[in-house]
Amino acid sequence: MHxxxxxxxxxxxxxxxxxxxxxQTVKSKSFIVSTLIMAAIFLFAIPLTNMMGEGxxxxxxxxxxxxxxxxxxxxxxxxxxxxxxKDEAKEFKENVEGIYDEVEFAVCExxxxxxxxxxxxxxxxxxxxxxINLELTSGGYVVDVxxxxxxxxxxVDTSEFADRFxxxxxxLRRSNTGLTKEQMEFAKLPVSVEGVKLESIEDIDKxxxxxxxxxxxxxxxxxxxxxxIMIFTMAGENIATSLITxxxxxxxxxxxVSIKPxxxxxxxxxxxxxxxxxxxxxxxxxxxxxxxxxGGDSGNTGEMMGMLSLDSVGEGLSVPRVILAIVILVxxxxxxxxxxxxxxxTASKIEQxxxxxxxxxxICVVGAYVAMVLLIKNFNPEAVxxxxxxxxxxxxxxxxxxxxxxxxxxxLTGVIILLIQLITLALLALFVAKVFETLILYNGAKxxxxxxxxxxxxxxxxxxxxxx
Amino acid sequence: xxxxxxxxxxxxGDKTVVDNLSFTMDKPGVFALLGTNGAGKTTSIRMMLxxxxxxxxxxxxxxxxxxxxxxxxxxxxxxxxxxxxYSLMDQLIYFAKLKNVPLHTAKKRIKYWSERLELDEYxxxxxxxxxxxxxxxxxxxKGNQQKIQLMAAxxxxxxxxxxxxxxxxxxxxxxxxxxxxIKEQIAAGKYLIMSSHQMPTIEEFCEDIVILSRxxxxxxxxxxxxxxxxxxxxxxxxxxxxxxxxxxxxxIQVVNKTxxxxxxxxxxxxQADQFLRDIMDSKIPLIRFELREPTLHEIFIEKVGEENE
Numbered sequence: 001m002h003x004x005x006x007x008x009x010x011x012x013x014x015x016x017x018x019x020x021x022x023x024q025t026v027k028s029k030s031f032i033v034s035t036l037i038m039a040a041i042f043l044f045a046i047p048l049t050n051m052m053g054e055g056x057x058x059x060x061x062x063x064x065x066x067x068x069x070x071x072x073x074x075x076x077x078x079x080x081x082x083x084x085x086k087d088e089a090k091e092f093k094e095n096v097e098g099i100y101d102e103v104e105f106a107v108c109e110x111x112x113x114x115x116x117x118x119x120x121x122x123x124x125x126x127x128x129x130x131x132i133n134l135e136l137t138s139g140g141y142v143v144d145v146x147x148x149x150x151x152x153x154x155x156v157d158t159s160e161f162a163d164r165f166x167x168x169x170x171x172l173r174r175s176n177t178g179l180t181k182e183q184m185e186f187a188k189l190p191v192s193v194e195g196v197k198l199e200s201i202e203d204i205d206k207x208x209x210x211x212x213x214x215x216x217x218x219x220x221x222x223x224x225x226x227x228x229i230m231i232f233t234m235a236g237e238n239i240a241t242s243l244i245t246x247x248x249x250x251x252x253x254x255x256x257v258s259i260k261p262x263x264x265x266x267x268x269x270x271x272x273x274x275x276x277x278x279x280x281x282x283x284x285x286x287x288x289x290x291x292x293x294x295g296g297d298s299g300n301t302g303e304m305m306g307m308l309s310l311d312s313v314g315e316g317l318s319v320p321r322v323i324l325a326i327v328i329l330v331x332x333x334x335x336x337x338x339x340x341x342x343x344x345x346t347a348s349k350i351e352q353x354x355x356x357x358x359x360x361x362x363i364c365v366v367g368a369y370v371a372m373v374l375l376i377k378n379f380n381p382e383a384v385x386x387x388x389x390x391x392x393x394x395x396x397x398x399x400x401x402x403x404x405x406x407x408x409x410x411x412l413t414g415v416i417i418l419l420i421q422l423i424t425l426a427l428l429a430l431f432v433a434k435v436f437e438t439l440i441l442y443n444g445a446k447x448x449x450x451x452x453x454x455x456x457x458x459x460x461x462x463x464x465x466x467x468x
Numbered sequence: 469x470x471x472x473x474x475x476x477x478x479x480x481g482d483k484t485v486v487d488n489l490s491f492t493m494d495k496p497g498v499f500a501l502l503g504t505n506g507a508g509k510t511t512s513i514r515m516m517l518x519x520x521x522x523x524x525x526x527x528x529x530x531x532x533x534x535x536x537x538x539x540x541x542x543x544x545x546x547x548x549x550x551x552x553x554y555s556l557m558d559q560l561i562y563f564a565k566l567k568n569v570p571l572h573t574a575k576k577r578i579k580y581w582s583e584r585l586e587l588d589e590y591x592x593x594x595x596x597x598x599x600x601x602x603x604x605x606x607x608x609x610k611g612n613q614q615k616i617q618l619m620a621a622x623x624x625x626x627x628x629x630x631x632x633x634x635x636x637x638x639x640x641x642x643x644x645x646x647x648x649x650i651k652e653q654i655a656a657g658k659y660l661i662m663s664s665h666q667m668p669t670i671e672e673f674c675e676d677i678v679i680l681s682r683x684x685x686x687x688x689x690x691x692x693x694x695x696x697x698x699x700x701x702x703x704x705x706x707x708x709x710x711x712x713x714x715x716x717x718x719x720i721q722v723v724n725k726t727x728x729x730x731x732x733x734x735x736x737x738x739q740a741d742q743f744l745r746d747i748m749d750s751k752i753p754l755i756r757f758e759l760r761e762p763t764l765h766e767i768f769i770e771k772v773g774e775e776n777e
Binding site: 012013016020023024028245246249250251252253254255256257258259260438440441 | 514517518519520521536537541542543545547548549550551552553554558562563565566567617620
């Protein structure tokens with residue numbers, strides 16, 4: 001007869017649940033298929049982006065000749081008329097990659113009204129009419145580009161030409177003034193007067209520091225934010241689904257003969273966290289491999305990396321910050337998965353799965369929305385709201401790690417936030433430990449929060465149960 | 469080694485579903501938990517296995533509180549449960565691991581029970597002459613799933629085995645197979661607790677019983693002694709004729725009557741003897757005359773009926 005080892009810990013056996021859950025998850029078709037698809041996306045993201053970029057250029061080649069045949073320009077500005085007449089708008093044509101090579105330009109003095117006779121006399125189906133005049137009321141030049149009612153030219157032809165002509169016109173004005181591009185930009189800056197009371201020099205520094213939001217500074221923050229939402233949702237849903245399935249199929253009774261409910265849920269939480277982390281590592285590895293293999297000297301990749309604005313991250317990057325950020329992320333993930341296990345255990349039938357997962361997803365969304373405030377607004381370390389969002393256990397895991405890595409938050413603040421996260425996790429785990437033994441075999445109507453609090457207070461089940 | 473259940477209490481709100489249940493198993497054998505649906509049998513088992521929090525009482529194994537992660541317990545639940553999409557082999561090895569059974573021992577035992585329960589085609593399938601992975605639980609019939617669960621309960625070679633309705637839903641062939649295994653476990657000196665509605669099965673295996681009604685124990689003790697205490701008062705008579713006049717004359721209680729067959733309750737041996745003499749004197753052809761102890765079924769109906777009145 002086999003004698004059982006003498007053990008008393010409530011967590012005894014969690015590693016067996018952990019290894020079994022991990023193994024079964026990794027072996028499941030849904031996990032293999034979803035991981036392979038995502039890994040393929042990460043692996044081929046760069047070459048696909050490059051191909052799409054090249055495709056875009058080919059498309060440009062395909063439309064390298066415009067349908068516009070003639071452009072009539074009317075203006076009172078002599079220098080514009082002279083410049084265009086001088087080289088037949090050669091400079092304009094060169095700047096737009098030969099699209100308008102065949103276009104004939106006709107320039108006259110005056111405005112659109114003076115062009116009307118031309119419009120009536122000539123075949124205007126492929127012609128545009130440009131009126132450039134100074135509007136004193138608006139205080140600037142107005143470039144008015146039009147086509148006739150029976151024109152064969154479309155809106156795209158007209159607006160594309162208008163955009164390019166305005167750039168050309170701007171350049172023409174600049175060269176006429178003899179200013180450099182920077183000087184021109186400076187000259188164009190508006191001047192306004194505000195009644196400002198300067199209290200101290202620090203105010204000036206503060207104003208200078210108030211820059212763009214995190215999302216504007218770095219697209220990477222936004223991408224990581226989205227990845228966090230995916231991870232937290234996936235991990236939580238895995239646990240809730242697993243618990244409800246075990247309860248509804250009654251397998252849980254066989255498992256609980258050998259281990260305590262707390263060991264069961266702890267093993268599942270660990271397995272879920274590790275599975276998701278494993279997936280993220282695979283995706284990151286594929287992304288890195290893709291960058292190494294295909295991203296070397298590609299222009300598109302360079303643009304992509306520029307969009308991510310990794311420089312803003314690099315400024316504050318250090319090993320302790322990275323470690324702290326990862327620990328906060330993992331603690332947050334553990335908090336969310338513990339919450340998911342609690343929510344999952346309140347249901348006992350597979351029909352309640354959707355409803356249960358929706359509750360968890362709602363909590364995730366609330367956390368993510370709160371975190372998103374910091375993503376889109378300018379961060380102010382002295383603002384109570386900003387610090388609340390950074391420290392609030394539901395929003396912190398989504399956003400705080402990036403603020404720590406980017407150096408926007410000090411390490412001390414990061415440690416305090418981590419402590420808040422760990423305390424929340426510990427309190428939640430204690431609560432779960434109190435109610436889980438009751439909940440795990442509960443087989444009645446879906447429980448509400450007040451029922452859970454009641455269980456935690458009394459340590460036993462008060463409500464109706466599946467009685468035999 | 470002894471199992472002692474002392475004053476077990478479970479309440480849901482104001483309702484007491486198990487009310488001071490106590491019994492002792494001081495030697496190996498089978499103890500039966502009987503009761504109607506909702507009498508508290510499964511709740512009692514779950515409390516014994518620490519799945520439900522007790523509102524009172526204690527369960528002792530060898531004088532110490534029974535902790536399922538310290539005592540090797542095998543459990544076959546009333547509601548069968550397997551992971552539907554996982555392979556059977558993985559599940560059995562998992563259940564064995566949870567009971568600290570080394571992997572090589574677990575594999576040997578799985579092979580043994582697979583042959584014993586005729587499950588080789590599901591656990592060790594061969595496709596086109598090659599070994600294939602074991603089947604998933606959802607590919608098995610209910611009866612075969614029940615066999616797998618019996619394997620899961622016995623894979624750790626447990627000291628204490630709890631079987632909740634072990635034979636429900638089984639065909640006669642598999643019922644005999646299960647009965648054979650239960651007999652083997654009894655012969656191996658295991659402690660078995662069995663809950664069942666099938667009274668003949670209980671009578672076949674169990675020495676001690678407790679009958680629960682609405683959470684309360686209404687009768688408990690050694691089955692033979694209980695039957696002896698009732699005495700031989702059940703009389704079965706089959707004749708070719710009408711016995712109504714003789715029954716009335718002897719003031720015998722009729723329990724049930726079908727054409728030519730009577731199920732009667734007498735006060736004792738003397739009344740039965742007198743009734744037999746009267747039948748012989750009346751020259752009514754007698755086919756069967758049997759005076760015996762009540763069956764467990766009859767005791768159960770009587771006791772639970774009394775409690776519900």
